[in-house]
Amino acid sequence: MLSRVIFSLLTLVSLISADPSMDELEGTWTSKSNTVFTGPGFYDPVDELLVEPDLPGISYSFTKDGHYEEALYRVVGNPKNHSCPVASVTYQHGSYEILANGSVVLTPIAVDGRQLLSDPCNQEDPNTSTYTRYVQATMFKTFQRYVDPYHGRWTLQIYQFDGSKMQPLYLAYKPPLMLPTSALNPTDAASETDSALGSTRNKIKRSLENQYRTNAIRQTSTESFDKYWWISVVCLGLASSYMFLK
Ligand SMILES: *[C@@H]1O[C@H](CO)[C@@H](O)[C@H](O)[C@H]1NC(C)=O
Ligand SMILES: *[C@@H]1O[C@H](CO)[C@@H](O)[C@H](O)[C@H]1NC(C)=O
Ligand SMILES: *[C@@H]1O[C@H](CO)[C@@H](O)[C@H](O)[C@H]1NC(C)=O
Numbered sequence: 355m356l357s358r359v360i361f362s363l364l365t366l367v368s369l370i371s372a373d374p375s376m377d378e379l380e381g382t383w384t385s386k387s388n389t390v391f392t393g394p395g396f397y398d399p400v401d402e403l404l405v406e407p408d409l410p411g412i413s414y415s416f417t418k419d420g421h422y423e424e425a426l427y428r429v430v431g432n433p434k435n436h437s438c439p440v441a442s443v444t445y446q447h448g449s450y451e452i453l454a455n456g457s458v459v460l461t462p463i464a465v466d467g468r469q470l471l472s473d474p475c476n477q478e479d480p481n482t483s484t485y486t487r488y489v490q491a492t493m494f495k496t497f498q499r500y501v502d503p504y505h506g507r508w509t510l511q512i513y514q515f516d517g518s519k520m521q522p523l524y525l526a527y528k529p530p531l532m533l534p535t536s537a538l539n540p541t542d543a544a545s546e547t548d549s550a551l552g553s554t555r556n557k558i559k560r561s562l563e564n565q566y567r568t569n570a571i572r573q574t575s576t577e578s579f580d581k582y583w584w585i586s587v588v589c590l591g592l593a594s595s596y597m598f599l600k
Pocket of ligand 1: 434435437475
């Protein structure tokens with residue numbers, strides 16, 4: 355009971371002190387379908403493979419030192435013909451900054467973005483998808499992070515550049531599940547020899563393996579609640595030792 359009260363108080367405090375910061379954005383966020391996650395399961399840069407998830411959804415990852423990754427699987431229905439939806443799988447990563455006014459600017463690494471587009475009714479072979487480079491800088495007007503009172507999950511509400519709400523995103527991993535944050539195709543030029551490309555690929559493979567070993571930690575509502583509980587305990591401890599010192 356007491357921890358519940360403290361939990362609510364802390365939530366309140368975190369809402370009041372919500373100065374948009376990189377600490378708040380840190381993590382891998384995913385939409386309700388829970389099928390799309392940034393990281394090696396979505397895009398394999400070694401084999402240049404984009405993986406189509408089971409259901410449409412979007413995912414964003416942010417590090418607290420200014421890197422981001424974007425994974426989108428979008429299906430747009432064709433109102434004229436329901437057997438003609440346009441599906442796209444998009445990967446981008448790069449750096450981001452939070453402006454003084456709270457807006458967030460995402461700057462992709464141009465050589466790394468990829469998109470798989472399938473538009474069955476407007477292409478010669480309806481069974482193939484088009485695989486292309488993709489570069490799209492993005493600005494979010496602002497964002498809010500809060501604990502969803504119903505599911506008890508960390509929620510990220512992003513407001514797009516025009517102020518409209520993006521679908522809410524839920525915290526899935528913290529630290530985030532991401533591919534290496536540096537350029538994946540640093541030697542991506544026509545003049546590169548095959549052997550030079552080969553060694554770059556080996557490097558990517560190795561750093562991917564390291565990524566697996568270290569970082570991402572799956573987040574569930576219980577875990578974040580537990581974390582809060584422990585923070586409460588520590589806060590209580592600090593408060594009482596403060597009173598004791600006085
Ligand atoms: C919808 O698209 C399919 C596949 O291209 C086509 O066979 C069908 O005739 C189209 N239907 C309409 C109403 O345009
Ligand atoms: C597309 O795939 C379907 C089902 O696999 C097949 O029947 C059809 O012949 C293919 N069309 C083309 C143009 O390859
Ligand atoms: C913040 O500043 C940027 C750049 O001047 C601008 O584009 C954006 O609309 C501003 N955001 C808000 C919330 O006013």
